[in-house]
Amino acid sequence: MANEQALETLSQLLGERLSRSKPDLDQHGRSETHFPPMPPEAVAYPENTAQVAEIMRICAQARCPVIGWGAGTSLEGHGLALRGGVVVDFRDLNKVLSIRSADMDVTVQPGVTREALNEELRATGLMFPVDPGANASIGGMAMTRASGTTAVRYGTMRDNVMGMQVVLADGRVIETGSRARKSSAGYDLTALMVGSEGTLGLVTELTLRLHGIPEATSAGICSFPSMGAAVDTVIETIQMGIPMARIEFVDAASARAFNDYSGSSMNEAPHLMVEFHGSPDGVAEDAVRFGDIVADHGGSEFQWSAREEERRALWAMRHNGYYAILAARKGARALVTDICVPISKLAQAVEETQADIEASGIPGPILGHVGDGNFHAILLVDPEQPADLETAKALSHRMAERAIALGGTCTGEHGVGMGKLAYMRAEHGDGWDVMGAVKRALDPDNILNPGKLVPGN
C-alpha cells in the first residue's frame, strides 16, 4: 500500500506523535451517529503549524488521505477515514494565542474548545458566543460552519471567523482574511474555508470576532396553542426589531420529555424559550414588549427573569434536551436531523414533519433555533429493531427534501459530511459541480478528507 511509505516517513518525523495503536485508531474511527466505524491507518498529533505542513507534504507525495479531527462531536461522519489515511488530531494545538480587547478579536489554535476559550476570555469581559451545544473545538466549528442557539443575535461561524491560517493540500501555508473588520481585497478565502469540512485545507490558526459579555440578561418561557402561533410571535418580534439573543422552540413531545427527565411541569404544548442581552433597562423592556406580542398570539403568560439562577435552570433544561429526549425511549439511540427553512415556511415544515413522524411509529420530538428557521427532530431508534433505523433514515430523507422544496437547506448547522451528500445535487444543482471544480483546483489529488462534501470524490 502506497500509504505505508508515507506512514513510515511520518513516524520518523513525529515519533510518538504518530500513533498506530488500535485504541487510538478505533477512537478516531467512530462517529456520534449511525455510520459504521472507519478507522484511519494512523493518528498524528502535531504540535505546531510547521509539523502540520510537513505532514501534508509527506502525504501529498504519497497521495495518502489526510483528515482533520477536532473534538469528535460531528454528527455527520466528517472525521471518518472512508479511504484510510491519516487523521490529524488537533488536540495539542489548543492554545489561545492572542486576545486583543480593544479590537475585540482573538487568535486561537484550532484544538481549543469553545468552553475553554470562554474560560480564558472571562476576565476580559468579552465572550465568543457561538454555541452549538456540544463542547466542540473551534477548528471543527469553523469547518462545519457551526452555529446554535445564539446565531439569531451573534451569527454563525461564517460571521465570526475573521481570518485563518490554512495548510493547503501541497503543504503551503496561507493566511486568509486580515484583522480589519471588513475588506474588499479579492475573493473571500475565509468564507470559502469556513464550512469546507477539511476538504480544502487544514486550519492551524483562527482569528475570531469577540462580543462584550452583556451587562444584563433576561430570559423566559411561554407556551402556545399551536406551532403557527409560536412562529408568528417570532416573526413579529423580529420585525419589531426586538433583539433576541436566543429564541428556541420545543414541541409538545419535547416538553413531555423535559417534564419526565427533569421534573419540570411544562404544558404539553409548543413552547418558546427566549433570552435578551443588553442594559438592565433594555432587557426588561425587551421582555415586556415580547410578552405583549406573546399575549397577542394567544400564548401563555411570559414568565421571565433577569436573575442568573433562574436563567441557568431554564437553559440547563434546554441544553439537556437531547438527553431528556433520549431518555424518553429506553435504550434508544438518536438520529438527529437538521433542516433550515425560511421562517415563513417554518410552521408548515414542522407540522408536516410532525405528521410524518407520527405516522412512522417511532418517537421524534422536535426542537430548534426558531429565529433562524432551523430545527431538529431527534428520531429515537431502538438498536434492537433494525427497521427503526431505516424508518428514521426515510424520515430524515423526507425532511431534507421538504426543506429544499420550501427554499431552505438540508443542513442548517451540522454540515454535509457523509450524511447529507445525497441532497447536495437537489439543493445546489450545477452549483455542486462548481464546488467540485474549486476542490480540484485546490486539492487535485483529492487527499483532503476524500469522500466528503463534493461530487464524485
Next chain:
Amino acid sequence: MANEQALETLSQLLGERLSRSKPDLDQHGRSETHFPPMPPEAVAYPENTAQVAEIMRICAQARCPVIGWGAGTSLEGHGLALRGGVVVDFRDLNKVLSIRSADMDVTVQPGVTREALNEELRATGLMFPVDPGANASIGGMAMTRASGTTAVRYGTMRDNVMGMQVVLADGRVIETGSRARKSSAGYDLTALMVGSEGTLGLVTELTLRLHGIPEATSAGICSFPSMGAAVDTVIETIQMGIPMARIEFVDAASARAFNDYSGSSMNEAPHLMVEFHGSPDGVAEDAVRFGDIVADHGGSEFQWSAREEERRALWAMRHNGYYAILAARKGARALVTDICVPISKLAQAVEETQADIEASGIPGPILGHVGDGNFHAILLVDPEQPADLETAKALSHRMAERAIALGGTCTGEHGVGMGKLAYMRAEHGDGWDVMGAVKRALDPDNILNPGKLVPGN
C-alpha cells in the same frame, strides 16, 4: 480579430440591444478615477437571464472578454475593458422581483440601485441598509463587497447577500445559497461570488436580507482634542455594547471644507458623527450614554437630536463631504484612498497618513467609517500639474502598505479592480495564488473581466 465574429453573432441575437455606437462605447470606457479610458468593442443590454447566458456562451466560444456593468460608480476601474470585448450593462435588469416581508428578504435583479430598492421597500417598513454613498447598483455593490456608513450595525454586502443567480463563464446558470437564514451545506459560493468583481460569473439575481426601518433614530456630532481621543471613544462605545448604526470620523481639514462649502460652523478639529437606531427610549438612552463617554475623553458636548430634519441636515453634510472637499481646491480632481485597519491601529494609521499628506504639499482631508477602522483620504490633484497625480499615487501607495503592515487591508470597501492589484501579493501572499487557482477553475479561458483581481490575468 476573433472578437468580431462573436460581436456579429451577438448582434443577431440582441438586435438593438447590442450597441457599437461611439458614445456608448465611450461612456462604458470611462471610470470615476484617474485611469485612462478603455472602451469596450460593444455594449450589450440584456433583458433577462437567458440572454445573459447566451451572451456568455457566444463569447466563451470566441474567447471574447465579458465585463459586467452596473451604475458605473466604481472607484477602481472595475468596468474598464483592458482587453476589449463586450460590456454587459445591467441597466434593463432593474426589477424588484419579490419582497417577502415575513422572511425579511427580497429578490432583485442586479441593475436596481439601492435608492430605487429602498423606495420600493418603503411601504413595507423594511429597508436595505447598506449605503456606500453613491447610488450604486445592487449587483455592482455585491461584486465589490461594498459597505459604507451603516456597516458597523448592519454589515457589508458579505453579510446581506443571502443568495445569487449567477451565469458562469460557460453559460451555465447556478443558484447559490438559499432562502434559509443559515446553511452548512457545502462551500459558501455566495460568499465566493460577493467581492469577485465579475471575474467568476455575471450575477443576474440577488436575494438580500432586509432590516426593519427603526422605530426611532437619534443622531449627533461632537469634536475632540485629538484623533486618539475620538478613536478611544469609539472603542469604549463598542465595548459597552452601545449599538451604533453609523459612526463617522471627519478630520480637521474635512471640517474646514464642510464649513466653507455649507456654511456650517464646526470646530476645525476631529469630529465624530453618530447615529442610533431603536425604540424612542432606547435611542435616547444610547445618545446619553454615548455623550458620557465623549465627555470622559475630553470631547465637546454631544449635541444630538431625534428630530428628522436635524438628522437629515447632519447626514447631508456628511454625504456631501466628497463635494465639499473637492471644492476646497479649485478645479481639483480627487484620488480617493480606502484603507481599513484594526481599530486599535486606527489613530496611528490616520496620524501617520496626515503627516505624510502634510509633507506632500497636496491637500488630502480624511474621513471614514471609524467603527470599522476604514477611512479615506480625498487627495486633491490639480489636473494642470502632472506631478500632483504622481504625488497622490505615492501617498496612496504608502497608505496601502501602512494598512497591510498594521494587520489591515489595502481596500476596505472599494475593491481591487485595477487600482489595488499591486498590493494583493503583499496582503495575501500565496493566498493570492489560491485566488488565481479558483479563477482558473471557474473561468479557464479568462474571459470574465480579464486583468482584474487575480495574478497573471
